[in-house]
Amino acid sequence: MASNIKKCPECGGINLILNKDRGEIICKDCGFVIEEKMVDFGQEWREFDHDQADKRRRTGAPMTYTKFDKGLGTDIGQKGDVYKLSGKERNKYFRLRKWQYRISTAIERNLKLALAELKRVGSYLKLPKSVEEESARIYTLAVQRGLVRGRSMESVVSGALYAACRRHEVPRTLDELSEASGIDKKEIGRTYRFVTRELGIRILPSNPVDYLPRFASALKLSAETQSKAVEILELAQKHELTSGRGPTGIAAASLYVAALINNEKRTQREVADIAGVTEVTIRNRYKELLKKLNLKDKIKTKKE
DNA sequence: AAGACGAAAGTGGTTGA
DNA sequence: TCAACAACTTTCGTCTT
Numbered sequence: 001m002a003s004n005i006k007k008c009p010e011c012g013g014i015n016l017i018l019n020k021d022r023g024e025i026i027c028k029d030c031g032f033v034i035e036e037k038m039v040d041f042g043q044e045w046r047e048f049d050h051d052q053a054d055k056r057r058r059t060g061a062p063m064t065y066t067k068f069d070k071g072l073g074t075d076i077g078q079k080g081d082v083y084k085l086s087g088k089e090r091n092k093y094f095r096l097r098k099w100q101y102r103i104s105t106a107i108e109r110n111l112k113l114a115l116a117e118l119k120r121v122g123s124y125l126k127l128p129k130s131v132e133e134e135s136a137r138i139y140t141l142a143v144q145r146g147l148v149r150g151r152s153m154e155s156v157v158s159g160a161l162y163a164a165c166r167r168h169e170v171p172r173t174l175d176e177l178s179e180a181s182g183i184d185k186k187e188i189g190r191t192y193r194f195v196t197r198e199l200g201i202r203i204l205p206s207n208p209v210d211y212l213p214r215f216a217s218a219l220k221l222s223a224e225t226q227s228k229a230v231e232i233l234e235l236a237q238k239h240e241l242t243s244g245r246g247p248t249g250i251a252a253a254s255l256y257v258a259a260l261i262n263n264e265k266r267t268q269r270e271v272a273d274i275a276g277v278t279e280v281t282i283r284n285r286y287k288e289l290l291k292k293l294n295l296k297d298k299i300k301t302k303k304e
Numbered sequence: 305a306a307g308a309c310g311a312a313a314g315t316g317g318t319t320g321a
Numbered sequence: 322t323c324a325a326c327a328a329c330t331t332t333c334g335t336c337t338t
Contacts, residue, residue, distance in 0.1 A: 186316080189317095245328075245329095246328070246329070249328090249329080267306085267307060267308085268307075268308070268309095269306095269307075269308095277329080277330090278329075278330055278331075279307095279308085279309090280309095280310090280329080280330070280331085281328085281329060281330075283308080283309065283310080284328095284329090287309095
């Protein structure tokens with residue numbers, strides 16, 4: 001705690017004065033300006049009771065796409081002032097209310113359902129909040145563009161989630177999403193492509209490296225093996241072994257090789273199951289890795 | 305006996321005419 | 322729109338440890 005007390009660097013005094021108006025901290029003893037041009041993040045008003053708080057606060061709850069109206073609901077009022085108006089004006093209000101109701105219910109009812117589903121799948125896959133937000137945004141856009149028509153709501157939700165995962169570099173495989181949402185893998189892939197194309201969302205081809213940590217921990221591999229796998233992967237990318245191949249296959253093969261080198265052998269079967277590819281694919285990638293990267297010697301020396 | 309390896313045939317998706 | 326094609330899977334038989 002003692003180290004937390006600020007001392008004046010000039011004279012060593014501890015009588016520092018915070019001058020909020022000027023944004024400065026000044027040493028009372030020697031007048032040295034320790035910090036200046038500070039930004040005051042506090043509120044500049046005071047609240048003594050709830051009424052005053054309501055009046056003085058200028059912000060509300062944080063805005064979020066995971067609420068169907070981004071957390072900012074506004075209705076055309078029903079009670080109070082309306083009844084002070086008469087005749088025409090009052091009817092106008094009622095008409096507006098009716099229209100707002102009609103417009104909003106169609107889209108919002110859909111959004112409410114979809115976002116509930118989105119959260120369910122998201123939490124099942126243990127996705128970070130940022131990804132949920134992103135996919136909610138994508139879904140909202142899709143609904144507004146009428147892209148859901150003719151497709152099941154669930155599949156579009158899954159597609160949005162998949163896209164969001166990719167963009168945030170926490171890729172989940174289509175299989176995982178399929179399992180979590182109960183939607184056919186092909187269907188998710190289709191809507192994913194459709195939605196991203198229509199919305200002009202640019203997705204980088206997913207990087208095998210992003211899969212490594214998850215696979216590695218699922219296989220209970222050591223951190224060294226994991227970083228070894230990253231090394232191998234980078235080498236592989238230099239030799240252009242990665243383009244055109246499925247990223248999961250490459251990631252799996254790198255892990256498999258890395259495990260061999262570090263004497264943490266896993267069977268091809270185990271690695272394949274977790275990565276969601278077959279042994280054959282791992283074998284093919286594995287073969288290529290050995291050939292191009294001259295890793296054969298390394299494995300042998302370890303074995304001996 | 306289990307795991308690794310390889311060949312052959314099948315599948316879904318992309319591409320180019 | 323259709324055929325060719327590459328990547329990946331499935332299946333199955335053989336080899337190694």
